[in-house]
Amino acid sequence: MKKARGVMLLAMAVLVLAGCGSQEKGAGVSSLSFGKEGEVSHQIVGSFEQDYYDLEGLKSLAEERVEEYCAEHDPESVYLESVKEKGGEVSILFHYATAEDYSAFNYRQLFVGTVEEARKEGYDLDSVAFISPEKEPIELGFTEDADAKKILVIETKSGEELLVNLEGKILYINQSADSGQEVSFAGKKSVLIRDQAPEEKASALTYIVYQ
Numbered sequence: 001m002k003k004a005r006g007v008m009l010l011a012m013a014v015l016v017l018a019g020c021g022s023q024e025k026g027a028g029v030s031s032l033s034f035g036k037e038g039e040v041s042h043q044i045v046g047s048f049e050q051d052y053y054d055l056e057g058l059k060s061l062a063e064e065r066v067e068e069y070c071a072e073h074d075p076e077s078v079y080l081e082s083v084k085e086k087g088g089e090v091s092i093l094f095h096y097a098t099a100e101d102y103s104a105f106n107y108r109q110l111f112v113g114t115v116e117e118a119r120k121e122g123y124d125l126d127s128v129a130f131i132s133p134e135k136e137p138i139e140l141g142f143t144e145d146a147d148a149k150k151i152l153v154i155e156t157k158s159g160e161e162l163l164v165n166l167e168g169k170i171l172y173i174n175q176s177a178d179s180g181q182e183v184s185f186a187g188k189k190s191v192l193i194r195d196q197a198p199e200e201k202a203s204a205l206t207y208i209v210y211q
Helices: 002-023 055-072 099-106 114-119
Strands: 032-034 041-047 078-086 088-098 108-113 150-156 161-165 170-174 180-187 192-195 202-211
Touching: 032 170, 032 180, 055 088, 055 099, 088 099, 099 108, 108 114, 108 202, 114 150, 114 170, 150 161, 150 170, 170 180, 180 202, 192 202
Parallel strands: 032 161
Antiparallel strands: 032 041, 041 088, 078 088, 108 150, 150 202, 161 192, 170 202, 180 192
């Protein structure tokens, strides 16, 4: 029960940060960055009302969650680098050994692999409308070497803003549609996701094809 409560409180605090970062003037954007060896860095930035949380309390929740997770998995599967506050902006930096660790730690979907592997995992990519950097609609199944291309699938919650940074060049992203998301290219290797879905919508998936 204590563990479940800690996970819930940390998730709520992180969501508050992630959701309000883009709304504060001068605030940074939370980011998810991927390394060559599959490692993941998650920097969460934003601000929150101190009536609800304080920096030391947030750091304590994060440390407890990391300790609990590592006790059940590889000791090096996740670590907390820092929890900082500057100029009213809070920054939390986590590092994960794999995408699977990020997914399990945060209780949200994150898939990284080839298109073929994604299909085997049950992702219906034929129903996803993709677009190129030139804003041309793309049918993934008709692109060259489609199954061999890499794809990232990430789940976001209502109100989140997230910058995804990859090692490879981004080829296609899913078009913004009825999901309430705004998905856009932010350079050759980055994608910006703004999840503006109604709060009652549990979550949405973003699809990024790259090489």
